[in-house]
Every structure is written in structure tokens, then in C-alpha cells.
Amino acid sequence: MPTTKTSQKKSSFNEGSTKLLPQQSPGDRLDLLKQMLLIRRFEEKAAQAATQKKIKGFCHLYIGQEALAVGTISVLNPHDGVITAYRDHGHGLARGMCPQACMAELFGKATGCSRGKGGSMHFFDAKKHFYGGHGIVGGQTPLGLGIAFSQKYKGDGGVTLCYLGDGAVNQGPFHESLNLAALWKLPIIYIIENNEWSMGTSLARSSAGLPLVNRAQAYDMAGIVADGMDVDDVRAKTAEAVHLARTESQPTLMEIKTYRYRGHSMSDPGSYRTKEEIEKHKQHDPILTYRSRLMEEGIMDNPTFDQLDAEAQKISQEAYDFAEKSPEPELETLWEDIFTPEDQIPPLEHRGRFHR
């Protein structure tokens, strides 16, 4: 895979990125597969629930892109930061969020990861250092910068992965963020999930100066391209970027090529692209590719795969059942979570008796 001309900063570890990753045990290898299967089956279950109108509003599915979230997040430490845009189910699950709390959030239930107040686009999990789930295209990119800034300010050794779609690269805040990341040497990795379509507009119709990784050049930032349909390649390339951030506090821009099988959201009939195009990408399905590799490596056989797949389906079904059985939020919770309690100044009465 090519890197950009300005990626001298990563030359120090060009000798072999595998050195940056510890040897994976068979169990770890299988774990990547489990995570990808869970995302696939969870999203299929979410699609079903959206069709049944149990999930309201938007529902953007991650099917096809599983290797990207799983591969990138697999190289992080637990206290590193993760922040993404609105297609966030895959990242949340890869970060270890509870599938039941995620599905319950999609159903808008009180037991959801955001207490039913966020919805599909706004998953959050403070314990997992998952900073959302953000609905405005590109709006999360400066937030990621702030997490990385804080990590450096505190000297806690953390790094941040900030995801964005190929449709977000032309938003102003993204460019402001790249400049600040490079200028202030912040430990952040911006990951463009290039699935070729920003809603119904193709990359060719939305972006000049392809490939997108070239945008790193303007800011003298390392740029790395990875194959998002290959979880091992994603892991290896992300490890390079994370190493650079962790050891030298340098940012990286990654362009990871991937493809979403489903529409932009559940309400998208997908008339802008051909079935042939989708089928072509499905030939490189990240789960099937990895499955073949594990079999070649002798780590797994067909019955084991079927068993893991059945397990992923079971977890997804249980998440669905949990969400369905969970209660709606109490109306009183409408007024909760707006303000955080004060601990340094006298608390305010935000809901005065006259306020109607």
C-alpha cells in the first residue's frame, strides 16, 4: 500500500510494521473474527428492527466496514480515546460497549447506552473512553483534537482515534483540525473511512485532489493508506500510526478503503449505484477473507466458524430481546442530564417555579 510523499515521519518504522504488534495468539486471532461477526449480526438485527419500526429516525448500518473499526481499535490501550461520526454502531461494539445497551439505545429505551436520549447517531460510553457518536458531518473532528490535547496536557500517554467518512473531508473543521494537530503535535490519528459514497454522492463528484490521503501533505503530516477489507492490514497500518502518536506525539492521517453494503441509512433505496458494484465489493468481504486466512493458518475450521457465527447471532438476538423488553424512559428523565451538578459553586435552580 502506498504512503504519501510527506510521510518521512513514519520512515523510522518502515522496516516492518509487524514489529509494532505483538504476536497474536490463536485466541486473539479468533477474537477479531468474533468482533466482526458480532457487528455484522448486530447490524442485521438492527436492520430488522428498523424495518419493524422499532428503531425510529435514522439508522446507519456498518455492514461491510467491520474490519475497519475492529482492526483499528484492536491496537489501542483501554484508556485511549475513540470518537466517530454518526455511523457509530461498529466502533462502539469494537470498543467493547455492551450490545444490549447499544440495541436498547437504538430502541430509545431507558436502558440504552445514552439513556434513550442519543439514538443511533449518538452512542457514548465514558467507561470505554468512547466519546461518541456525532451527528454533524465533520463536527467531531475538532473534538477528537481536544481529547488528544488533553492526553498530552496531562501526559497520560494516551492517543486518540478520530474517524470520519469520505464525505466529511470537505468540511472546514476537518482542515482546521489537521492544521492544529500537526502544528501542536497532538497524539491523534484521523481515520478517513473511505466507502466511496457520501450518502448518494460519489467520491469523484465530491472531492478534488484524490487520493484523500494526499490531504496530509498540506499539513506535513504522516499519511497512511490501508485496505479496510483486510483486518490484518488495518491493524498493521494503524499500529504504525499509533506508535508515532504514542512515542513521538505526532498525528497521522489514514485513508482506509472500505465499502458499505447497505444504503446510507435504512431509508436509502440506493438507486445511485449498481448491484454489480456492490457485488464486486462483496467478493472482498472482510469476514469471509479473514475466515479463509484463519483456516489457512490452521486456527479455525468450518464448524468453529459456524459456532462463532451462531454465538454472534445469539448475542444480537439477546440484545434485541433485551431492548424490546426494556422500559421506555420515565417522562421525568426528560429534565435530567441537562446540567451536571456543581461541586465548586453554589448550585443553580435551573427550573425556576416561574419557568413554563
Next chain:
Amino acid sequence: MPEILYREALNQAMAEEMERDDRVFLMGEEVAEYNGAYKVSEGLLKKFGPKRVIDTPISECGFTGLGIGAAMHGLRPIVEFMTWSFSLVTFDQIVNNAGQIRYMSGGQFSVPIVFRGCSGGGLRVGATHSHTPENWYAGVPALTVISPAFPDDAKGLLKSAIRSNNPVCFLENEKLYGFKGEVPEGDILVPIGKAKIRREGGDITLVANSLSTHIALAAAEKLAAEGIHAEVVDLRTIKPLDFETIAESVSKTNRLVIVEENKPFCGWGAQVAYQVQRELFDELDSPVIRVTGLDVPQPYNSFLEDEVMPSEMRIIEAVRESLA
């Protein structure tokens, strides 16, 4: 009690809070090496160093969002806008991120951040640089909006804002930076959400904020010469609104004129007027009158701009109309 300038009071507040809490840092355009476009941050770089007093590029979206992300991660940023008019470039970050993240995350992430800078008109800098966006930000449920009129409140409220665990929009006024007033020494914390009676009177209530408070006080002084005693309520905090103090005053005077520099349509005074008619209808002896910025873009020409801003004359006319 020592007399200091409004800008010095703000400077003291930041310096004291940065001294007290390592998590507090200041970031913005020209805040460090230039010592602040309006000298509010003068000397802070020297005192706290470049790690905590940070010059940014002209990238409001970038550094505002950075501040919000850092607040989510546990720091307590002060983000300075050279003027609040430039906050419009990053309206999305303030409204959608600072304003919604705590709620959208079910209370998991707090955003303890202060956005501050000057606002307001009367400086002959034209329509793009003269905004009074109190009411725009007050329309966001989770945002606290503060606009002090006097140096003591500038200091005490900014210290409270920095210690607040919630996102605060702190609107200073450029015309007030050079205003001198008494400021108590030591660690003063003015409560957020409490108005203050700056002048007592029994004939009519004037409710105002920021620079408009000073214009209302000047009008009250002239009215006193005519034997009309106006009570001037300085809101200090726009949101949460201290309606109790307003209600107490109006219950005493039975008449109300609201003085606000923001444009009339959905200005904060419209909310006050609504609540007064809703809760105190029987107390009123005459309709509530609002003296606001005129509903035109801010003109450059001095005569035209003076016409747009609330003035002593317009306040006095409104009071006479209310008393007629």
C-alpha cells in the same frame, strides 16, 4: 475597596482560577504573546507559560471544538473569542457539541468550559462585528449565558463560570473594558443566575444587562431629577433567568421597561415580558415596554448607529409612556 478596570477584573479572575486549578487553561487568538486583543489576558503568558496560555491560529471551529473535547476529557478550558461576533463561525461546535453532548450521552460526559470575549455595538465597526448574541445562545437549553455590567460582577461571575461544571457563554462588552469600579479583594464568587438591584426606586422597574445597565442607570438618574424613581435590575445572568428578583421589583413598582441591546425579535426581553404577563398580569398598571436595538443590521455611520442602540432618551420616553 480597590477600584480596578473591568478588563483587570476579568484578568484577575482568570489568573486566580489558573493559580488554583491546573486544569484551567486559556486559549484563543492573540491571548498569549500579543497579551490579548483587548488586553484582558495581559501578563498571563508570563505568569503561566505557553502550556496554559495558548495562541491559536484563526480557526474558531478548530480551537472551540478542541476546547470542548478537552473538557470532555477532564480539563477546564477558557476559550476566548476575539469578539463574540466571531463565534458565529463555530456556532455548530457551541450549540451542537457544548450544548448537547451531556444530554445526548445520558449524562456521561460533562463539558466544563467557558467561552468568553467581548460583544456589543457602538464601536463603529459595522454589522459583522457588533453582534449581541445573548439571546441566540440562551435559546440552547444547556448553555448558561452571563453578561456582567460592572467590574465586581465581571470578576466574581467569571470565577464562578470557570468553576462551573457546565458550559458557560460569558459575554463581556468592549465598551466596558475601560470602566472602573470597586472590586472586593480576595476570592469572590458571584452566584450565577442571580440578578442585582443596582438602583432602588418605587415608580418603575428597568431591567437591563451589560452595557444597557449603564444606560438605564443614566436614564434613571435623569428621571430622578423629574421626581420619577426608577429601580434598575441588572440581570447579570441571562440564563438561568432570575425571574424572582424581577417579579419582586415589578410587584413593587407595577411598571416595567426592559432595556436590551439585542435585536427585538425573540430578544431576551421578549421572554421576560412573557413571564411577567403570565405571572404578574394583575400587578401591572401599564403594558411592558421594550427598548431594544433596532431591527436593522448595525450601520457604520455614528449617527445611524447611535440611533440603533438603546439610548437614555429612548428609555426616558418609554418610562414616560409607561407612566402616562
